Amino acid sequence: MAQSVTRTVQLADEAASIALGTRLASHLPAELAGWMILLQGDLGAGKSTVARALLRGLGQTGPVPSPTYTLIEPYELPAGRVYHVDLYRIAGADELEFLGWEELDDGLRLVEWPERVPALFKTADICLQLAYTETGRRAVLRAYSERGAAWLATLPL
Incomplete structure (x- = not known):
């Protein structure tokens, strides 16, 4: 993992x-190629909701179906x-x-269920x-690369 930025x-x-999700989209770098954002959480925690909002924020006007x-x-x-x-239905990295x-x-790769392929975190x-909390949900954003750390450190939340 890169320098610890959470x-x-x-x-x-x-x-x-x-x-x-909209805020994340509006602050992504101009060059998206090669970027990877992992979306982790229990069923119903809001991974697809954030992903859809991010896609809408990047200009997607048509349908945004779940890639399940x-x-x-x-x-x-x-x-x-x-x-x-x-990756919910993936058995491992070989797939x-x-x-x-x-x-x-x-x-840009937006990846739900990355824990199915732990090597992705590298x-x-x-x-x-x-994660669910008593008052809604909590989103924890953690940097795993130097450029991710730089981006996250300046992200207005």
């Missing part, structure tokens, strides 16, 4: 999760390519090859972990 945000409701069954939903956006990836994982480095830039 930021925490309390999310009172779905609107706050959407606002977080397709595994990868690609988007050609004004900001660049984005791949929304769901990434069949998904064409290496070919996805020409855009190459990720940011991990956003969502």
Whole structure:
């Protein structure tokens, strides 16, 4: 992991999760190629909600289906390519090859259920972990690369 940069945000409701995804989108670097953001949390914690808001914030105006069954939903956006990836049904790192994982480095990879392939944490830039709290949800953003740390340190939350 890169230098330790962690930021925490309390999310009172779905609107706050959407606002977080929108804010993340508006502060991403101009060049998205090669970036990877991991989205971690229990079922229903809001991973897809944040991902959809981020995609909308980057200019996606059409449908934003869950990649649960397709595994990868690609988007050609004004900001660049984005791949929304769901690894819930993946058994391990060896299955990434069949998904064409290496070919996805020409855009931003938003990865749900990254714990299914722990090696991803070594190459990720940011991990956003969502957890239930008594008053809603908590989002913990943790840097895993130097550029992720620099970006996270300046992110207005």
